[in-house]
Amino acid sequence: MNALLLILDGVGGLRSNKGTALEEANKPNIDELAREGATGLMHVIGRGIVPGSDTGHLAIFGYEPKKYYHGRGPFEALGAKLELKHGDIAFRANFARVEKGIVVDRRAGRIETSEAKKLEPLINGIEIDGVRVIFKSTTEHRGVLVLRGEHLSPDVSDTDPHKTGVPPLKAKALSDEAEFTANIINKLSQTIAERLEGKKANYLLLRGAGRMHKAPSFYEKYGLKAAAIAGGALYKGVARYVGMDVLEVEGATGDKHSNFKAKFEKAKEISEDYDFVFLHVKATDSFGHDGDLEGKKSIIEKIDKLIPIIKDYFDLIVITGDHSTPCIYKEHSGHPVPLLAYGKYVRKDETMKFDEFEAMKGGLGHFKGLELMDMILNWLKKQKKFGS
Amino acid sequence: MNALLLILDGVGGLRSNKGTALEEANKPNIDELAREGATGLMHVIGRGIVPGSDTGHLAIFGYEPKKYYHGRGPFEALGAKLELKHGDIAFRANFARVEKGIVVDRRAGRIETSEAKKLEPLINGIEIDGVRVIFKSTTEHRGVLVLRGEHLSPDVSDTDPHKTGVPPLKAKALSDEAEFTANIINKLSQTIAERLEGKKANYLLLRGAGRMHKAPSFYEKYGLKAAAIAGGALYKGVARYVGMDVLEVEGATGDKHSNFKAKFEKAKEISEDYDFVFLHVKATDSFGHDGDLEGKKSIIEKIDKLIPIIKDYFDLIVITGDHSTPCIYKEHSGHPVPLLAYGKYVRKDETMKFDEFEAMKGGLGHFKGLELMDMILNWLKKQKKFGS
Numbered sequence: 113m114n115a116l117l118l119i120l121d122g123v124g125g126l127r128s129n130k131g132t133a134l135e136e137a138n139k140p141n142i143d144e145l146a147r148e149g150a151t152g153l154m155h156v157i158g159r160g161i162v163p164g165s166d167t168g169h170l171a172i173f174g175y176e177p178k179k180y181y182h183g184r185g186p187f188e189a190l191g192a193k194l195e196l197k198h199g200d201i202a203f204r205a206n207f208a209r210v211e212k213g214i215v216v217d218r219r220a221g222r223i224e225t226s227e228a229k230k231l232e233p234l235i236n237g238i239e240i241d242g243v244r245v246i247f248k249s250t251t252e253h254r255g256v257l258v259l260r261g262e263h264l265s266p267d268v269s270d271t272d273p274h275k276t277g278v279p280p281l282k283a284k285a286l287s288d289e290a291e292f293t294a295n296i297i298n299k300l301s302q303t304i305a306e307r308l309e310g311k312k313a314n315y316l317l318l319r320g321a322g323r324m325h326k327a328p329s330f331y332e333k334y335g336l337k338a339a340a341i342a343g344g345a346l347y348k349g350v351a352r353y354v355g356m357d358v359l360e361v362e363g364a365t366g367d368k369h370s371n372f373k374a375k376f377e378k379a380k381e382i383s384e385d386y387d388f389v390f391l392h393v394k395a396t397d398s399f400g401h402d403g404d405l406e407g408k409k410s411i412i413e414k415i416d417k418l419i420p421i422i423k424d425y426f427d428l429i430v431i432t433g434d435h436s437t438p439c440i441y442k443e444h445s446g447h448p449v450p451l452l453a454y455g456k457y458v459r460k461d462e463t464m465k466f467d468e469f470e471a472m473k474g475g476l477g478h479f480k481g482l483e484l485m486d487m488i489l490n491w492l493k494k495q496k497k498f499g500s
Numbered sequence: 501m502n503a504l505l506l507i508l509d510g511v512g513g514l515r516s517n518k519g520t521a522l523e524e525a526n527k528p529n530i531d532e533l534a535r536e537g538a539t540g541l542m543h544v545i546g547r548g549i550v551p552g553s554d555t556g557h558l559a560i561f562g563y564e565p566k567k568y569y570h571g572r573g574p575f576e577a578l579g580a581k582l583e584l585k586h587g588d589i590a591f592r593a594n595f596a597r598v599e600k601g602i603v604v605d606r607r608a609g610r611i612e613t614s615e616a617k618k619l620e621p622l623i624n625g626i627e628i629d630g631v632r633v634i635f636k637s638t639t640e641h642r643g644v645l646v647l648r649g650e651h652l653s654p655d656v657s658d659t660d661p662h663k664t665g666v667p668p669l670k671a672k673a674l675s676d677e678a679e680f681t682a683n684i685i686n687k688l689s690q691t692i693a694e695r696l697e698g699k700k701a702n703y704l705l706l707r708g709a710g711r712m713h714k715a716p717s718f719y720e721k722y723g724l725k726a727a728a729i730a731g732g733a734l735y736k737g738v739a740r741y742v743g744m745d746v747l748e749v750e751g752a753t754g755d756k757h758s759n760f761k762a763k764f765e766k767a768k769e770i771s772e773d774y775d776f777v778f779l780h781v782k783a784t785d786s787f788g789h790d791g792d793l794e795g796k797k798s799i800i801e802k803i804d805k806l807i808p809i810i811k812d813y814f815d816l817i818v819i820t821g822d823h824s825t826p827c828i829y830k831e832h833s834g835h836p837v838p839l840l841a842y843g844k845y846v847r848k849d850e851t852m853k854f855d856e857f858e859a860m861k862g863g864l865g866h867f868k869g870l871e872l873m874d875m876i877l878n879w880l881k882k883q884k885k886f887g888s
Contacts, residue, residue, distance in 0.1 A: 181887055472865075
């Protein structure tokens with residue numbers, strides 16, 4: 113038996129003068145799954161806790177974030193297909209433009225991907241005090257930077273000031289043992305600035321320092337051969353971190369214009385090759401951050417139309433979010449996300465549609481993200497008995 | 501955004517030939533909040549666990565009672581405005597009358613407050629074997645006694661026999677390391693008896709030994725500036741323990757004749773000065789202990805009439821209890837307490853009124869007291885994201 117886990121990022125909402133995006137959307141296919149299956153409310157990390165996208169996915173995949181989350185950097189790096197080693201310190205990096213010591217553009221004029229790629233060799237391979245720098249340019253101004261060596265610590269502050277009109281920040285040690293690392297970063301930023309001198313992108317801002325820790329693979333934990341279909345680097349990174357095969361899909365960009373249909377076609381195509389397919393849609397979250405209810409609703413309607421593509425190819429379909437991003441909140445929130453499960457071994461409840469309010473009455477009740485994988489294994493009849 | 505947490509002490513009940521006090525009470529204002537907000541059931545410490553008033557409040561404020569509860573004494577002492585130091589051992593104290601070695605009145609004929617106050621200097625400041633005694637007389641026969649010094653332990657039994665017609669008890673060491681402390685208490689009781697000889701109140705009974713432990717403040721934990729409005733010393737003490745400002749309100753006595761209206765007026769008055777106001781009403785619990793359903797109901801009705809005073813002054817209103825005290829139980833019970841939340845960021849559910857039975861269908865489901873503060877922070881949009 114195989115399962116599809118469809119994560120509509122940030123799908124949970126709050127009502128304002130209108131219903132939530134899930135309530136407002138015309139989504140007959142998803143509602144049919146709810147009617148034929150069961151729903152409930154998932155507290156992804158815990159009641160009232162606001163998940164990040166990284167911690168939310170870790171919890172849903174059954175990896176306790178308090179244990180396995182060590183900063184965003186490693187997930188970004190893994191998402192960019194950098195091979196990380198245990199102990200590596202990884203950062204999200206931005207090409208920026210600095211004039212007279214002041215950050216004037218944090219995205220270096222949205223430098224083109226091909227142009228940014230040419231700058232990669234100027235940074236990749238730098239060595240400072242025995243620490244090796246690995247750098248990869250990804251999309252436009254975005255990139256990832258990894259420090260590999262001895263005595264490194266992730267307890268360092270960002271050099272990205274997160275705004276323009278101010279100088280780039282000096283990395284500061286947030287613990288005694290991080291002095292060496294902060295020093296490396298500050299020397300490195302200087303070296304990079306020298307090498308980029310005269311370019312349009314003449315500075316590299318760093319943020320989200322994190323240390324790579326090994327985790328048991330999804331297959332080791334659950335015996336499920338798993339694949340991920342996602343556009344955004346962070347989601348690919350989390351999937352790689354837990355050892356899923358990350359599949360490339362043409363046009364899956366992780367933005368509002370992603371080729372959703374291609375992602376669903378891919379899920380169908382590989383349904384016999386994998387026990388578990390994680391399909392991630394980012395745009396619901398993006399519209400939530402924008403406070404754009406119509407946009408969020410339109411994505412749900414687009415996804416709804418694609419459900420028939422995969423419906424008969426999976427024995428279990430689970431649809432949920434990694435957190436709520438209500439349009440009236442414009443941020444991730446700690447409200448629980450509705451979850452729908454449809455399959456032969458799911459106990460059907462009386463809920464008739466898929467939204468936050470119907471799910472309050474759902475037969476699955478309230479549960480935590482960390483509990484989901486065990487529920488899925490049980491629905492797949494692949495859970496091992498505890499006891500005899 | 502600011503929050504009001506209204507605790508109706510012991511509000512949860514059980515049906516008998518009548519409904520519970522919450523069901524029987526005519527409470528249109530509270531029911532309106534339920535209708536416009538959401539309800540659920542809170543297991544204050546855990547399913548089936550019977551909370552004390554101290555442990556219940558600790559859990560609700562997000563302080564794990566197993567970690568932060570070390571006996572009632574320190575809360576009584578803090579409630580009486582004694583400044584405690586880490587390591588102090590505090591007791592609840594009763595002036596009593598002993599004749600021919602037998603306790604004949606555990607309250608020394610309900611000695612008047614002013615008369616008891618005159619006895620304070622006879623006890624306060626005593627030193628025995630290097631241990632200093634701090635004593636404060638509070639209301640009528642009540643007082644608190646603190647031991648300050650080295651090598652003290654809270655593992656000592658009460659000297660209060662909790663009944664008359666028997667001698668005061670000797671304090672016993674409940675662990676090896678408490679021998680010194682038990683010895684001090686027995687010497688001290690003798691010394692106090694000598695100093696009180698010939699008075700109407702001629703003995704001081706001690707109970708509820710507890711050691712003062714420091715805790716992170718409410719502000720440190722949540723970033724919320726918090727105030728407490730309560731009559732009873734214990735509740736003031738718990739509030740002081742977590743670093744809330746405890747406000748004095750004329751006529752707020754913590755009994756059945758407390759000036760409830762003055763407390764609500766005070767909450768309104770300070771609503772702009774604080775992020776979080778804890779308003780405590782004791783009388784619901786007192787009537788529960790008495791088995792007086794009419795009395796308990798009448799308090800709920802009185803409180804209901806005061807809701808309009810504060811309704812428009814808080815962005816979030818949460819109403820619940822610290823435990824159940826059902827009239828047919830006459831004691832604290834481990835049944836969950838209904839909880840109501842009303843505010844902009846609360847997901848409205850379909851419950852139409854506020855009671856134990858409607859809350860079973862509430863959209864908040866079942867949760868623990870320790871989870872409440874995270875839920876409140878999320879409803880206030882003041883919860884920090886975990887992850888990125």
